[in-house]
Every structure is written in C-alpha cells, then in structure tokens.
Amino acid sequence: MNKPRYDVGHLCMLIGLVGFTLWYLSDAIRVSFTVPNLLLIMPVAIAILMLALAELLMSWRGGKLFEAVDDEPVREILPIILLFAVYVLSLPWLGFDLGTILFVAIFLRMKKETNWYWVIGYSVGFGLAIALFFALMLPYPMPMTFLPID
Amino acid sequence: MIDVAASISALSMLMTSLTPWLIVIPGIIIGLIFGATPGLQISMAMAIFLPMTLYMDFLQAMLFLTAIFTGGSFGSGIPAILMNIPGTSSAIATAFDGYPMAKKGKHNEALGIALASSVFGVLVGYLILFMMIQPISLMVLKLGPSEMFMVILWGMTLIASLRGEYVLKGLIAGLVGLLIGTIGFNEIGMARGTLGSFYLFDGIPVIPAMMGMFAASELFRIANKQFIVENKASRKVELRKIGQGCKMAFQSPLVMLRGCLMGVFVGAVPGVGSSVSNLLSYVETKRRDPDPDSFGKGNPKGIVASESANSTSEAGSMATLLALGIPGGGATAVMLAAFAMHNITGGPQFIREQTDIVYAIIFANFAQVFFLMILGLLFIPLLANIIKVPMRYLIPTVLVLAVMGSFGLTGNFVGPFTVLAFAVIGWLMRRYGYSVPAAVIGILLGAMAEKTLLHTYQISGGDISYLLERPVTLAIIGLLLLSLFGRHLLALMRFSMHKMSAAKN
Known part of the structure; x- marks a missing residue:
C-alpha cells in the first residue's frame, strides 16, 4: 500500500527500547545495588541489550532497518x-x-x-x-x- | 480424581440461582460479535468488559469471561469462512479450507461444520479438564519457585517465537514487558522506575495497559478502512444448509477427536494456546489424510481439524490458569486479571480449597456448549450484518469503552492515560513487528517472575548447583532451549543427514 520507502521508526523504536532498559537498570541500581534487587532486572536488561544489538545488526545486514512490517498508511x-x-x-x-x-x-x-x-x-x-x-x-x-x- | 462432594456443591451453586446464567448468554453474544469481527480479538472483548466483572462475584465473573471466550472461539471462524479473514489468530487454519468452500458456494455447510466442531471441542475440552484438574493440581503442588520461574520464561519464549521470522523482536518485546512488569515496589520493599510518582508504586496498571496494547493499538491500525469487508454477496446465510454442515462435521470423528486432544494439550502450554493448536491440528490432519492435496481447496476436514482444536484449547489454557495461575494466552491473561480483581490467586491451593468453584466453572461451560449451539445458529445471519457496520462508528465506540472502562478500574485518570500510552506503544510494536502478546504477557508476569526468582535465590542461598537437583527445572530449561533453537537444530540435523547420504552415494 503506502509503505514509506525510508522509515526511521524502527531504528527509533530500538533506540527507545534500549534507552528505557538502560534508564530502568540505572534507576534500579541507584535504589539498591544488591543481588535481591537486581536478580531479575540485571540479567533481563543485559539480555535486552544483547538482543537489541543483534536485531540492529541483522536488520541492517538484511536491509530491513528502515522498514515497517505493517504497511498501514x-x-x-x-x-x-x-x-x-x-x-x-x-x-x-x-x-x-x-x-x-x-x-x-x-x-x-x-x-x-x-x-x-x-x-x-x-x-x-x-x-x-x-x-x-x-x-x-x-x-x-x-x-x-x-x-x-x- | 473427581471430588464428588465438590461436584454436588458446584451443581447446587449453579442450580439454586438464575443469576449466574443471566450473564452467560450476553457473554457468548459478546464473544460471538468480537470473534466474528476481524480486528476485534477475544482478548480485546474480555479486556473491555473486564471492568463489568467488578460488580459480579468471582464465579459470575469467570462464567461471563469464559462465555466470551467460548463465543469468540466459534465467532472467529465466521469471517474466516465467509471472507478469508480470520477473526482471530485461532481461526487461521479455518480459513485455509473454509474460504475455498465458501467460494464454491458451500459457505453454509462450512459454517455448520465450524459450529459443530467448536461445540464438540468445548464439550470434550472441559470434560478432560473436569477429569484431570485434580491430578494436574497435585502434580503442580510438587513444583517449586524455580520450576514456576522457568515455566514463566518458557511460556514467554513460546509466545515470542510464534512469529518465526521475528523471534528476536518477540523476545525483546517479552523481556521489555517483563521489566515494565517489575516497575514499582518489589517483595523486599524497593521502588524502581516510579519517577517519584506514587501512582506507580503499585506498578503499571496492567489491565488498562492491556486494553491499550490489545484493543486501541489494533483499532489505530485498521482505522483507515471504511469497512472491514466490502463484499456483500458472501454474507448470505441459510440455516438449513448450516444444519447439513453440522452433520458433515461428525463424518470425520477421528479428525475431530485428534483436534480436541491436540487443542487441550497444546492449549495447556503457557503462551501457546489456540493460535498454535489450530495450525498443528490442521497440519497433522493434512499429513495423515490419504488425499493431502485436497487440503486448501475446500476439504471439510480442514475446518473440523482447526475448529475442534481452537475451541478445545480454551479448556487447556484454563487448566494452566487454574492449576498454575499462569495465562496461556491473551484471553486467559485477562482472566488472570479478573482473578486479581477478586483477590484470588490461581494455583494448586486455589484448586484444593475452592474445588467447588472450579467445578462450577467447568459445569457451566458444559451448559455453555448448548447455548453456543443455539446462539450460534441464531446469530450467524446477524453477525454478518455487524461486519457491515462502518469502521468510523465501530472504532470510536470501542475506544470510548476502553477509556471509560480503564477509568472505572483505577478510579482516576491514570487508567485512561495508561490506555493512551500503551495504545501508542502497541501500535508502534505492531508496525515494526514486535509481538504485542509477548509484551503483554511480560507485563503481567513480571512481578511474579521476580518473586519466584527471589524465592529460588533465598531457598538455594545463591548456589546455582541447586538447579541441578531439580530435574523438572532442568527439563523445562531443555524445553525452553528447544523452543528457541529446535528449528535450527532440526535444520542442522537434516543438513548433516543429507550430507552423509550424499557422501554414501
């Protein structure tokens, strides 16, 4: 349909998700740098950062970094x-x-x-x-x- | 296996008052309407009408929500057959043969097959649930926090990996959802990510977030459409031929039974549910059929396989919800929210202490089968008309319902603001291929995941070798890895076998 040729939204979304993850991790560390407090948050945040990096690289290599999956106008x-x-x-x-x-x-x-x-x-x-x-x-x-x- | 005293108590709960039944019929109708309208999901219907359950007792609330679920499971097959547009993801396989039948002028028969298969599926599913719920709960009692945590992770991984080509995005969505779910105070009294606002101390309001992500974001996506379906010719319906279709469904009893069994067990796996069971059942039926080439061209067995599996999945996902307190998908996620609204925690203790209520839910679903049959027959012609409602009227109506419902849940504007924020997030996620269900399940389970992990840490004293003493935990880790890398492993094995046979030749 009206799929834009160059859509920076996906890149912005990835940056947004990474930004939220980093902010949330830093906020949790600021509250308390203890194992019980970071038990889930730290590994999950690290996993998100790694997956986001992988997604960034794969999308870039596949030429899909600037594409939307949904083609609604x-x-x-x-x-x-x-x-x-x-x-x-x-x-x-x-x-x-x-x-x-x-x-x-x-x-x-x-x-x-x-x-x-x-x-x-x-x-x-x-x-x-x-x-x-x-x-x-x-x-x-x-x-x-x-x-x-x- | 079956608690007779609880069964009698459950029957008396249902028989002594008309009140529980008064909400079942509207529930099925709502489910039929939402299921039959492409773009409106069953989970969306349940999320929108969830605030109404605040004014019901727990049993009534569950009957209302399961009635929506039951109605929706059949309703979603109607547009799949008539217009090749599955009402929900659970009716994808219904469209494979339903629409070709409709194109041949056999849409009435196809609708009858779908109705009979759905009705039979719900009946068999809840029968299995009735007989197995006690053993399941006893088995679940032996699961500790480490197993629960792994089940949560596994469920999320399964949801995230459903859209094969976007596994990475699905995982990111699920994990970000998990982080969002931990916002607010944790078990040890530390508040994270609240920005100093006391509105966030209890975390993100989950139900308004769910309304935004499931309902509002989908409506934005389809907002440019004038009508969902323009073709009027495909909507003409004849009841006599639908009846003939019902008979046709029972001409493939083995396909139906296999679909039911696959539906109930696949439905019980957290995060999988009817979205996958209908496809699995279809693929298996096609694989076993002597004439597999006829599938996709209007083979009635294709509809039987899909509809019997997707409707049975309801009972399967209910088993997981009741026995583990973990939602199997979007619809049961809303039910979990209803549990929380009534201060009830699903799980083995709930099944042991409230067996009569669990049985009452199951018995009521047996009755819902007959209501579904009658209402299905009555509403098929009407539902076709609902698809004619212009989107310009449908969209604002549903959005307003979501906003007011969320205000009703929180009692302040945090609810509507949450709907708005998560509607935009959900729309962006859909646009760029990030799994919305994975994110929603993550938000729902974030706090539970953190709690179970913390308990595991406290029990083990931080010693990782504790996990080696937990065979079930290890088995679930194995399943998790298999669901993540199984496809690649299989491809690798096929490749090496192919290479070996080539070398031999």
Whole structure:
C-alpha cells in the first residue's frame, strides 16, 4: 500500500527500547545495588541489550532497518492517534460527556461522515448514554460537563 | 480424581440461582460479535468488559469471561469462512479450507461444520479438564519457585517465537514487558522506575495497559478502512444448509477427536494456546489424510481439524490458569486479571480449597456448549450484518469503552492515560513487528517472575548447583532451549543427514 520507502521508526523504536532498559537498570541500581534487587532486572536488561544489538545488526545486514512490517498508511493513522490523545488528555477538563461527544463527532467528520444528522445524533446519543451508564455504575465521581457528577 | 462432594456443591451453586446464567448468554453474544469481527480479538472483548466483572462475584465473573471466550472461539471462524479473514489468530487454519468452500458456494455447510466442531471441542475440552484438574493440581503442588520461574520464561519464549521470522523482536518485546512488569515496589520493599510518582508504586496498571496494547493499538491500525469487508454477496446465510454442515462435521470423528486432544494439550502450554493448536491440528490432519492435496481447496476436514482444536484449547489454557495461575494466552491473561480483581490467586491451593468453584466453572461451560449451539445458529445471519457496520462508528465506540472502562478500574485518570500510552506503544510494536502478546504477557508476569526468582535465590542461598537437583527445572530449561533453537537444530540435523547420504552415494 503506502509503505514509506525510508522509515526511521524502527531504528527509533530500538533506540527507545534500549534507552528505557538502560534508564530502568540505572534507576534500579541507584535504589539498591544488591543481588535481591537486581536478580531479575540485571540479567533481563543485559539480555535486552544483547538482543537489541543483534536485531540492529541483522536488520541492517538484511536491509530491513528502515522498514515497517505493517504497511498501514501512517498519514491516515497519526491524526486518529492525535485525536485520541487529545480526547484522553482533555477529559479532566471537558468531562466524560462533552469529551466523548466531541471525540465521536470529530472522529466521524474526520472519517468523512457527511450526514450531519448521523454525526450529531450518534455522537450526542452515544456520548451521553455511555457516560451516564458508567457514572451510574462506578462508585466514584466522574468529571462531567452536563451530566450530574454523582 | 473427581471430588464428588465438590461436584454436588458446584451443581447446587449453579442450580439454586438464575443469576449466574443471566450473564452467560450476553457473554457468548459478546464473544460471538468480537470473534466474528476481524480486528476485534477475544482478548480485546474480555479486556473491555473486564471492568463489568467488578460488580459480579468471582464465579459470575469467570462464567461471563469464559462465555466470551467460548463465543469468540466459534465467532472467529465466521469471517474466516465467509471472507478469508480470520477473526482471530485461532481461526487461521479455518480459513485455509473454509474460504475455498465458501467460494464454491458451500459457505453454509462450512459454517455448520465450524459450529459443530467448536461445540464438540468445548464439550470434550472441559470434560478432560473436569477429569484431570485434580491430578494436574497435585502434580503442580510438587513444583517449586524455580520450576514456576522457568515455566514463566518458557511460556514467554513460546509466545515470542510464534512469529518465526521475528523471534528476536518477540523476545525483546517479552523481556521489555517483563521489566515494565517489575516497575514499582518489589517483595523486599524497593521502588524502581516510579519517577517519584506514587501512582506507580503499585506498578503499571496492567489491565488498562492491556486494553491499550490489545484493543486501541489494533483499532489505530485498521482505522483507515471504511469497512472491514466490502463484499456483500458472501454474507448470505441459510440455516438449513448450516444444519447439513453440522452433520458433515461428525463424518470425520477421528479428525475431530485428534483436534480436541491436540487443542487441550497444546492449549495447556503457557503462551501457546489456540493460535498454535489450530495450525498443528490442521497440519497433522493434512499429513495423515490419504488425499493431502485436497487440503486448501475446500476439504471439510480442514475446518473440523482447526475448529475442534481452537475451541478445545480454551479448556487447556484454563487448566494452566487454574492449576498454575499462569495465562496461556491473551484471553486467559485477562482472566488472570479478573482473578486479581477478586483477590484470588490461581494455583494448586486455589484448586484444593475452592474445588467447588472450579467445578462450577467447568459445569457451566458444559451448559455453555448448548447455548453456543443455539446462539450460534441464531446469530450467524446477524453477525454478518455487524461486519457491515462502518469502521468510523465501530472504532470510536470501542475506544470510548476502553477509556471509560480503564477509568472505572483505577478510579482516576491514570487508567485512561495508561490506555493512551500503551495504545501508542502497541501500535508502534505492531508496525515494526514486535509481538504485542509477548509484551503483554511480560507485563503481567513480571512481578511474579521476580518473586519466584527471589524465592529460588533465598531457598538455594545463591548456589546455582541447586538447579541441578531439580530435574523438572532442568527439563523445562531443555524445553525452553528447544523452543528457541529446535528449528535450527532440526535444520542442522537434516543438513548433516543429507550430507552423509550424499557422501554414501
């Protein structure tokens, strides 16, 4: 499909995994440099570093270091991820009812739903119903804009 | 072998109240829907509906989740047959002959074969579980922390090595998951990787992480699609022909029984489960058949082999979960989370002390078989319609459910934030070929792995020769090495034999 010719994502991912492993190992060592504390973490971290190095070398030799396995178009997926991130991060301010209505409506518009009745009807209907359902089910208050919190 | 008193107690638990049964039917329907919708996994359904089990007692929660599992195991075969798209990895082999049958206009018969094989598989699987659960638990009692640790590692290795060409990536994913699973306080009271946040003292919230990695990341991946399947013609269904297909399934009793046995034993191996059992059963049936060339072209035996094995695997993975407290795959990993939510630890002690509950779960699954048969027949036409739901409606609906469910689990925004973070991580992992199930199993088992290793260290006093006195540990190490290097070893042996025979000639 739209597989990019040169994708640095795999390399970045490997660097990210190695970076996390090194940071976590150093944090564990900082807490306590004792066998019981590092019994699992140290060997696992070393194994990850060795495997990551092997993966790096093998991918490089096989010419696959700059390739994605999945060929789904990133340009169409990234806005969805961004929208989902904004939805989740804005929930404490927007509340579950308004946040969900906006998220569903924007999602439908992004995916080219042209029928405004459907866009408004489904986002408002589903957003309010699901927020109300969880608000009634959960024993603690959920942030809301329209619906009652308790 | 069978505890009669516990059996009677289990039956009375199930018979005296209607409540447990009220959640079985919705559970099977949810499983059917998620299984039948490509891209929606059974484990995803269980993870999304897991928060609802907070309001159920343990038995009800398990019945609900096993009902989803049972429904999903058949549901996944529907799109595999109709559209050549396995609903889940456990129905891959179903598509090999199911779709060619559908292309020949025999999709109704193929659906009937799949339904009958699934129903029979679940029945046989739980029958074996009922008879073997006590011996398994007694055997497991003899396992110490070193054996448990090796089983955890072996299970993870098996999952990681499932995608043959990406073994290294699978291992990296599993091991990183293992590290993430150890974040927070350990057994000796030391907090690692918390960044000073008290929200992380208890570790990463596992279920929201699982929701993000399994559900949300997969939805991102398929977000560009308008519909999962565009072809309407392949969705027409006739009940009469499905009934004929059910009869056809029993014309290959040996294939069905072999599939069941392979399913239950392969399913019991941690980390393998139905994803592998359906393929193994298919390959073995094809190998033994007098006409192997007919496979892949619409041989009904191919569907029987695959569906009987994948549905029986449920009971096999339940055996591991109940007897060892170790999940066999994604679905049982969610069940393990349900165990934790109800403050229950699976394992020999649980089986010994709560035999009646274990039996009640098994008995309820016998009944689920009949519900599956009826609901399967009723829902096949409807499920085809669900595949017509545009992705633009399906995706936000499921994402919202995941976010609200995770808030319900943690009681604060750590849940939704975890879903978001692990959804992105999961999407990146899928994109670059890193095994998501391996990472999830790693996160789930990280703390347990560290605990069992620490106990082994304390018992042995740090003396490595202790392992030499543990034959089971050594055997599992052998299996672990075999699963990692077996393929290479076999290739090497074949190569040297070929060389030797060439030299002789």
